Amino acid sequence: MWLTRPLRERSTQIFLGVLFAALAIVTFLHVAMPEDSALYVSAYTVTLLGKYLCYALLAVAVDLVWGYLGILSLGHGAFFAIGGYAMGMYLMRQIGDRGTYGDPILPDFMVFLNWQELPWYWLGFDMAWFAFIMVLLAPGLLALVFGFLAFRSRVTGVYLSIITQALTFALMLAFFRNEMGFGGNNGLTDFRDILGFNLRTDATRLGLFIATGIALAIGYVICRGIVTSKLGRVSIACRDAEARARFLGYRVDRVQLFVFVVSAMLAGVAGALYVPQVGIINPSEFSPLFSIEVVVWVALGGRATLYGAVIGAVLVNYAKTVFTGVMPDAWLFALGGLFVLVTVFLPKGIAGLLASRRKGKQDEQDTPTAPSTTEATA
C-alpha cells in the first residue's frame, strides 16, 4: 500500500518520532510546569508553535509540487487562504447571536453592510462536517480547474509561476471587495468557539496545536507515500525530461494535475488550522509576497526532501519572530540575505547539509535548486 510504505521507512520514522516528541514535550511543559518556572511554555508560545506547524504543512505541500514535479508554484498562499476562509466561515457562523449586532444568523459585517439574508455560498457552514469538507474541496477544486487549463496547454516553468502569482493576486483583489461577502479587507475575525470549545482557553489552544502537529504528520506521510511510489518516480521523470515521459506513455498533464490538487488540499488544511490559532483571516493571506516567502522557506530547508521544507518553515518563521521583535525593519533584508547565502553556499539547503553530514556519499550531482532540464531535441 502506497500510504503505509513510508511508515516502514527510516527517514519517515525519524521525522514522525521527532515531531511527536516535540508535541509531547511542549504539552508536558505547558501543562505540568508551574507558571513561574523557566521551563514553562506559555499558551502564547504554544499557539506560536502551532502557527509554525501550519506553515510547515504549507511548505511540505509546496515542496511536493516544486521539489518532485518541478512546478514552482508562487501562488500556494491562495490555497492556504481559501482553506482558511472555509474555516473562518464556520467559525463566524459559530458566533451566533454573540456578535456586536446580535444577529443570530448574519455575521457582523453583513449586518453592517445592511444585508438581509445569508448569501447562498455561506449556507451549510454552520455545520462543522460541511465546513471541514469544504476546507479540502474548495482549494482542491480551484487547483483542479486552474491546473487542468494550465497543464493541458503545457504551461510550465517560469510562465506557470507567473500565472500562479497572478492567480493569488487576483483572488486578493477579489476578496478585498465587500461585495464578495467575505468581510472585505477586514476579513473574518472575532471568533468564539470551535466544535463547542472556547477558542480563548489555553486547553483549546493546546488542542489546536496538537491537531496541527497530527495534520502535519498525516500530510507528511501522504506526500512521502506519493513520492516513494512509482508515481513519485514518474513525477521526477516529468520534472527532468517531460517529453521522454510523454513518449513512454505517461499523461504528464494528469500526473501534474493529480499532485497539484493533492498539494493544494494540504495547503488548504494548513490554512484551516492556521485561522483559529491566529484568530483572523483576511485577504492579506493572498498576498503574492507571502507565497514567495513560502518558496524561500522550502529553498532554505532543502528542496525535494519534504523534511527540509518543515525545517525551513520552522526556522525561518522562528527567525522572523525574533527579528521582527528586535529590528522589525530589517527582517526582509535578513530573509533576502539568508536566501542568497543558502543558494550560494548550501545549494541543497539545510537538509542537504544534514544529509552530507550523515553520510559523505552525497554525490556531486546537479543541485536540487537547479534540476537538470534535459529537453529532448527532436
Place this chain on the structure above:
Amino acid sequence: MSIIEELSNRDRVFEFLTPAVSPVDTRHGPILYMEDVNVSFDGFRAINNLNMTIDDGELRCIIGPNGAGKTTMMDIITGKTAPDTGSVWFGSRHNLLTMNEPEIATLGIGRKFQKPTVFEALTVFENLELAMATDKRVIPTLRAAMKAEFRERIGEVLETIGLQDLRNQLAGILSHGQKQWLEIGMLLMQKPRLLLVDEPVAGMTEQEMERTAELLTSLAGKQSVVVVEHDMGFVRSIARKVTVLHQGSVLAEGSMDQVSNDPEVIKVYLGEEA
C-alpha cells in the same frame, strides 16, 4: 466455419478489450504506412509528398543530408507534429493522425531521441521500471507494486543492453554510450512493435558502435526498427534496406549497394547541386 464458431463462442474476448496484447493489425503487410504526407513550417516544406512503408519486423535505415526531414518524419509518426495533408497508418487499423503522443506510445511505437534522454535523477533500474508496459494512468501508477515478473523483465532488458552491473547507479553518471543503450532498453520495456531510433551512434567510440549495431540487429525480427543515421559505415554494417530522404521526400530506396551507386544520391551527398 471456424470463424462462425469463434464469433459465437461466449468465452471469446474481443481484441479491442485486451490492450495488453498488441492490437496492431499487420496481417495486411506493412506495420507503418505513410502516404502523400506534407508538412510545412512557415512556408518551408519540411516534408514534401512523402510515401513510405515499413514492413513488420524489418530493420530500415533512413539517411539523408541535414534538413531532409528525417526528424520531422519521426515527429509525425509519434504524434508530435501534425502534418498538413496525408495519411499515416500503424498496421491497417490505427490512424496515427487521430492520436496523441501517449496513446501512440502505448500502442507500441517507441522513440529514441537524437540526444540521449534518460531520467538522470533516477537509477538505471528505475528508468527501466518507468518504461515498462503497464497501466500508465495516475492512480494505478500510484498504487503500483514491484512484482517478481516485472523484476524479471527488467533483468532481461538489463542483460540485453549490458548494463546489469550498473542497475543501481543513477542514470546521470552513465557515459554517453551507456545512456544511449539505456534509452534503447527503455524502449524495449515498452514492448514496442516499432522502434524509431534517431542517430544512435552519434558520439560513440568504435567499440560502442559495434555493440550498438549488434543490439539493433538482434532486435529486428522481433520488432520493426527504423534507424536514422548519418554515419555511413554504421548504416552499411546493419542495413538491409535503406531509404534516402531528400528535401522531404524519398529520393531512393533499396539495398545499401544499390543506393550508394544511385547517381541522384551521389549528387545529393557530394553537394553538386546547382
